[in-house]
């Protein structure tokens with residue numbers, strides 16, 4: 001048996017069909033889309049087509065799509081772009097976000113605090129659902145941006161975004177609402193007009209597309225200003241020669257993800273549910289983190305903590321057994337701090353240190369899950385025995 005990859009929330013392999021769509025733009029049509037000669041025009045055509053395709057999938061207009069270098073850039077650009085544009089219009093300097101956002105959002109908001117903005121970090125309940133009452137209390141006349149993720153990357157909680165938008169806009173119609181849909185895209189319906197959001201971030205590498213490319217949806221007439229200045233690319237909203245093969249790959253990956261969503265989700269759910277119900281049965285003192293109802297989490301996400309073990313040791317032992325897993329967030333791996341998501345959910349620091357996230361993908365099989373169910377109980381038991389617990 002080869003390696004078993006169960007960390008699809010960290011990144012996914014590129015779908016061969018996506019790679020095939022990208023290939024000509026490395027080998028044949030590699031011109032600069034801003035050039036007027038044939039090579040450039042071929043690249044321009046591909047870029048326009050990709051933009052139209054992404055816009056169609058999001059039920060948006062091509063003018064509302066800005067291609068970026070991925071989730072982090074989209075989140076930074078969304079929040080900074082709206083915060084500064086709103087402040088310039090004299091609308092205030094208050095930002096609202098949640099305590100369980102990805103660091104691409106949290107660190108951006110923290111930086112804005114250093115630049116004179118005020119921020120409120122909304123609490124979540126024990127399943128990671130953002131407190132909407134706290135949102136209603138937080139949004140006021142000075143609030144310029146609200147940023148709440150569509151689904152959490154560590155525990156898979158799906159957030160009530162449409163409801164949050166309604167509440168925020170009721171309190172202040174001028175609020176710009178951003179959602180980080182990096183984990184949700186391809187798994188749930190994130191159509192911006194249905195959610196009511198003004199800004200939405202997507203990264204290609206979470207849905208079997210290439211790394212280093214993503215998009216930011218910017219609803220028409222949203223107060224927003226660019227971060228990257230230079231050439232006039234992306235209608236002067238994101239300077240820099242476009243990553244044409246990457247963008248073609250993003251569009252192809254999104255199209256496949258949207259088309260295949262029902263099958264992919266059914267497959268993911270079936271495998272994930274085997275972990276969700278099978279692991280607590282086989283391993284005493286397994287504490288499931290995130291929603292207890294699997295239907296309220298992303299279909300591919302299982303996360304838990306094991307009492308009296310060090311999460312890092314579990315990951316290393318799994319790796320030795322040829323299973324790639326994560327403690328929750330790729331960036332917190334190796335850090336001594338427990339996950340901010342788990343502590344925000346009220347999980348004590350000791351338990352939060354023993355977290356495990358298994359995220360399945362379309363390439364996983366029942367045999368992969370059999371193997372995890374077979375080896376993981378022994379790993380946890382051995383580590384507990386070693387620690388004398």
Ligand SMILES: Cc1ncc(COP(=O)(O)O)c(C=O)c1O
Pocket residue numbers: 009010069070071072073075102104149151152153180182183203205212214
């Ligand atoms: C919810 C969320 N937002 C943002 C990001 C950052 O995306 P990228 O790695 O494409 O910059 C990630 C990646 O893990 C994520 O899970």
